[in-house]
Amino acid sequence: MHKIFVLFFLTFAFSVSAQKRTNSQKVDSVLKLMTLEEKVGQLNQYNDNNLATGPVTIDNDKIGQIKSGQVGSLLNVLGSERTRSWQNVAMQSRLKIPLLFGQDVVHGYKTTFPIPLAEAASWDLDAIQLAARVAAVEASASGIHWTFAPMVDIARDPRWGRVMEGAGEDTYLGSLIAGARVKGFQGAHFGDTNAVMACVKHFAAYGAAVGARDYNSVDMSDRQLWEIYLPPFKAALDAGAASFMNSFNDINGVPATGNSYLQRTILKGKWGFKGFVVSDWGSINELVNHGFAKNDYEAAFSAITAGSDMDMESRSYKNNLEQLVKDKKVPVALIDDAVRRILLKKFELGLFDNPYKFSNVEREKLALNNASHTAAARSMAAKSIVLLKNENNLLPLSKQLKTIAFIGPLVKPLKQNKGFWDIEIPGVDSNFIVSQWEGLQNKVGATTNLLFAQGCEIEGDSKAGFAEAINIALQADVVILSIGERRDMSGEAKSKANITIPGVQEDLLKALLATGKPVVVLVNAGRPLVFNYTADNAPAILYTWWLGSEAGNAIADVLFGDYNPAAKLPMTFPVSVGQIPIYYNHFNTGRPAVSDTNHIYNSSYIDLSIHPKFPFGFGLSYTSFEYSDLKLSKHQFTKKETLEVSVTITNTGKYAGEEVVQLYLRDKVGSLVLPVKSLKDFKKVFLNVGESKKIKFLINNEKLSFYNAKLVWDSEPGDFDIMIGASSADIRLKDSFELIK
Ligand code: NOJ
Numbered sequence: 001m002h003k004i005f006v007l008f009f010l011t012f013a014f015s016v017s018a019q020k021r022t023n024s025q026k027v028d029s030v031l032k033l034m035t036l037e038e039k040v041g042q043l044n045q046y047n048d049n050n051l052a053t054g055p056v057t058i059d060n061d062k063i064g065q066i067k068s069g070q071v072g073s074l075l076n077v078l079g080s081e082r083t084r085s086w087q088n089v090a091m092q093s094r095l096k097i098p099l100l101f102g103q104d105v106v107h108g109y110k111t112t113f114p115i116p117l118a119e120a121a122s123w124d125l126d127a128i129q130l131a132a133r134v135a136a137v138e139a140s141a142s143g144i145h146w147t148f149a150p151m152v153d154i155a156r157d158p159r160w161g162r163v164m165e166g167a168g169e170d171t172y173l174g175s176l177i178a179g180a181r182v183k184g185f186q187g188a189h190f191g192d193t194n195a196v197m198a199c200v201k202h203f204a205a206y207g208a209a210v211g212a213r214d215y216n217s218v219d220m221s222d223r224q225l226w227e228i229y230l231p232p233f234k235a236a237l238d239a240g241a242a243s244f245m246n247s248f249n250d251i252n253g254v255p256a257t258g259n260s261y262l263q264r265t266i267l268k269g270k271w272g273f274k275g276f277v278v279s280d281w282g283s284i285n286e287l288v289n290h291g292f293a294k295n296d297y298e299a300a301f302s303a304i305t306a307g308s309d310m311d312m313e314s315r316s317y318k319n320n321l322e323q324l325v326k327d328k329k330v331p332v333a334l335i336d337d338a339v340r341r342i343l344l345k346k347f348e349l350g351l352f353d354n355p356y357k358f359s360n361v362e363r364e365k366l367a368l369n370n371a372s373h374t375a376a377a378r379s380m381a382a383k384s385i386v387l388l389k390n391e392n393n394l395l396p397l398s399k400q401l402k403t404i405a406f407i408g409p410l411v412k413p414l415k416q417n418k419g420f421w422d423i424e425i426p427g428v429d430s431n432f433i434v435s436q437w438e439g440l441q442n443k444v445g446a447t448t449n450l451l452f453a454q455g456c457e458i459e460g461d462s463k464a465g466f467a468e469a470i471n472i473a474l475q476a477d478v479v480i481l482s483i484g485e486r487r488d489m490s491g492e493a494k495s496k497a498n499i500t501i502p503g504v505q506e507d508l509l510k511a512l513l514a515t516g517k518p519v520v521v522l523v524n525a526g527r528p529l530v531f532n533y534t535a536d537n538a539p540a541i542l543y544t545w546w547l548g549s550e551a552g553n554a555i556a557d558v559l560f561g562d563y564n565p566a567a568k569l570p571m572t573f574p575v576s577v578g579q580i581p582i583y584y585n586h587f588n589t590g591r592p593a594v595s596d597t598n599h600i601y602n603s604s605y606i607d608l609s610i611h612p613k614f615p616f617g618f619g620l621s622y623t624s625f626e627y628s629d630l631k632l633s634k635h636q637f638t639k640k641e642t643l644e645v646s647v648t649i650t651n652t653g654k655y656a657g658e659e660v661v662q663l664y665l666r667d668k669v670g671s672l673v674l675p676v677k678s679l680k681d682f683k684k685v686f687l688n689v690g691e692s693k694k695i696k697f698l699i700n701n702e703k704l705s706f707y708n709a710k711l712v713w714d715s716e717p718g719d720f721d722i723m724i725g726a727s728s729a730d731i732r733l734k735d736s737f738e739l740i741k
Pocket of ligand 1: 104
C-alpha cells in the first residue's frame with residue numbers, strides 16, 4: 001500500500017474527529033489497512049527473553065519481527081522501562097499497532113498477597129476484590145495491560161499442584177470469587193490507567209485432570225461440566241472479563257484449544273463473549289502431541305477454527321495461518337474476527353491514543369511503594385489463616401510470655417512465604433517480605449525472649465537439628481513450630497502423589513511434644529495436605545498456606561489475638577490420598593454409608609473412613625457462636641416467589657470476632673440425583689462479645705435450579721432441606737420447605 005495513503009488512513013483512524021466514532025468502527029478502519037501478514041501478527045504472542053513461565057523457544061529476531069508487524073503481544077515483560085522499550089519497537093512498525101503486555105499477576109505484583117486458595121478461605125469478597133485491585137494498580141504502573149488471572153478452575157483433588165491458584169472445590173463460592181477478582185483487576189472503568197484486563201482461565205475443566213496429573217485428560221459428563229465447572233467462568237464473564245485463556249487438557253477427547261463446542265458454541269455463541277481467547281503456552285502446537293492434529297499446519301487450522309484467537313508461544317499461527325488462507329482452508333473472515341477482537345481491546349484500553357499510557361516510571365515508583373498496599377496484604381493474609389485446632393484455648397498467646405521458642409525450617413526464610421507465581425521485578429527489592437521470625441519480633445515486647453532453632457530441613461531425613469530444637473523448647477513457655485511445603489511444591493506442573501508434610505518435620509513435632517511444652521503448629525502449604533499426626537497430636541494448629549509479603553506480621557497478628565481468625569476451608573482436607581476425590585457436595589447413592597465401622601453392602605471403604613479430616617467450610621475462632629431462631633417466611637412457595645430466611649447469631653465467647661454463616665440446600669427428589677447439600681449463600685458477620693445479630697437470606701428460583709438432563713437450568717417442584725451451619729459438616733439449624741407449581 002502507498003505510504004501516503006496509509007498515513008492518511010492512520011491519521012483518520014486515530015484523529016480527534018475519529019474519536020467520535022465507536023471503537024469498533026476504529027477497529028474496522030485499521031483492519032482495512034492491514035496485510036494478511038500483519039493480521040496474523042496480531043494473533044501472535046511471544047515471551048520476553050528474561051523470564052519464562054513455560055518451555056521457551058529461542059527466537060533471536062523478536063525485534064525485527066515486532067518492527068515488521070508480526071507480533072501483537074508479549075508476556076513476561078517486567079518493569080515500566082522494559083515495557084516502554086518494547087513498545088518503542090512496535091512504534092517503528094508500519095501501522096504502529098501497540099503491543100499488549102500480559103503477565104501472570106496471580107496474587108500480587110510487588111506486594112504479594114496470599115495464594116488465591118488462601119484468599120478464598122477468607123470468604124471475604126471485598127477483601128479479595130481489594131487484593132486484585134492493589135495488584136492491578138502496581139502492575140499497570142509497570143506498563144502491564146493484562147493479567148492471566150483469575151484462574152477459576154474448580155478443583156476437587158489436592159494432588160493437583162494448581163489448586164493453589166484457584167478458589168477451591170465449590171462452584172458457588174468460586175463463582176463469587178471469580179467475579180470479585182475480575183472487578184478488582186479491571187477497576188471501575190475498563191481502560192483506566194490503574195487497571196489491567198483480566199483473563200479468565202483455563203477454559204475449561206482443567207482442574208479435573210485424571211489422577212490430578214497436570215495437563216492430563218479430562219473425561220466428564222456435560223451435566224458435570226455445566227453444573228460444577230462452567231459457572232465460575234460465566235460469573236467472571238458477567239463481571240466484565242475481557243479475555244479468556246483456554247486450557248492444556250483434552251475434554252472428552254477434544255483438546256480445549258481445538259474445542260469448538262467450548263469456545264465457539266458456548267463462550268462466543270451462547271454466552272455472547274465479545275473479548276478474545278488466548279491459547280495457553282504452546283497449547284496450539286501441542287494439538288500434535290495430543291494426536292488431534294497431524295502437524296503444526298493442522299494444529300493452527302484446528303485452533304483458529306475452534307475459536308482460539310491468540311497464539312501464546314506456539315508460533316503455529318505465525319508459521320501457518322497465511323498458508324491456510326492461501327490454501328483456502330481458513331477464510332480470511334475467521335482471521336479478521338480474531339484480529340478484530342484483539343484490536344478492540346487495544347482501542348478500549350486507550351493504547352492507540354497513547355501506547356505508553358501505562359508504562360510510567362514515576363507512577364510505578366509510587367505504586368510500588370504504597371503503605372496502603374502493605375496494609376491490605378497484611379489484612380488479607382490474616383483473614384486467610386484457618387484455625388484448625390485450639391485445645392484448651394492455647395491460642396491466642398499472651399504478649400507477656402517470658403520465652404517463646406520459634407522452631408522449624410519455615411521460620412526464617414523470606415521467599416518461601418510468597419508461594420508459587422510470585423513476581424520478581426528487575427531492580428525492585430525482591431526481599432520485600434516480612435519473615436515469620438521478623439513478624440514475631442515485631443509483635444512481642446522487649447521483655448519476651450525469642451529463641452530460634454531450625455530443627456530440620458523441609459525435605460530430607462536428617463534429625464541432626466532436633467537436639468538444639470528440643471533444648472530451646474525446654475527453656476520456653478510455649479513452642480511455635482512452622483512446618484509444611486516448600487513454595488515450589490504446589491503450582492503449575494507440581495502435582496504430587498504424596499501430599500503429606502515432607503521430610504522429618506512431623507518427627508520434629510513429635511520430639512517437641514515429648515518435652516511436654518505446649519506446641520502451636522503453623523502449616524505452610526499450597527494445597528490441603530494430609531497431616532494426621534499433627535492434626536491428632538498438636539494442641540493448636542493454624543493453616544497458614546502461603547501468605548505473601550506480610551506473612552510474618554499477619555501470623556503474629558493471629559497468634560496473639562490482634563486478629564481473631566475467621567477463615568473457613570475452601571476445600572475438603574482428606575484423611576488419606578485414598579479418599580481423593582473427596583468433596584462435600586456428593587450424591588447420596590443408593591447405599592449410603594451409615595458409619596465408619598459398618599461396611600455391610602454400603603458405599604464406604606473397609607479400611608478407611610469416608611469422612612474427611614477437615615470438612616469444607618470448617619474453621620474455628622477464638623470465640624464461640626450460637627445459632628438460633630431459624631425462621632422461614634413461608635414453607636410453601638412457587639418459583640416466582642422469594643423465600644426469606646432469618647437466623648440469629650450470638651457471640652457467646654470471650655473475644656469479638658467474625659463468623660461465616662453458611663446456608664446449604666438439598667433438593668430431596670429430582671429428575672436427576674442431586675447433592676446431599678450445596679452451598680447456596682453465606683454471610684460473614686462481625687459480632688462483639690455477647691452481641692446478637694439477625695442474618696437474612698433470600699431464596700429464589702435461581703438458588704433452587706440445576707441443569708437437568710436437557711441441560712436446561714431450572715428448578716423442579718418438590719421438597720427441599722435448608723441447613724444453616726458453621727461448616728458443611730457442622731449444621732446447627734435445619735428446616736424444610738416445598739416448592740410448588
Ligand atoms: C501456562 C499456564 O498454564 C498459564 O496459566 C499461564 O498463564 C501461562 N503459562 C503463561 O505463563
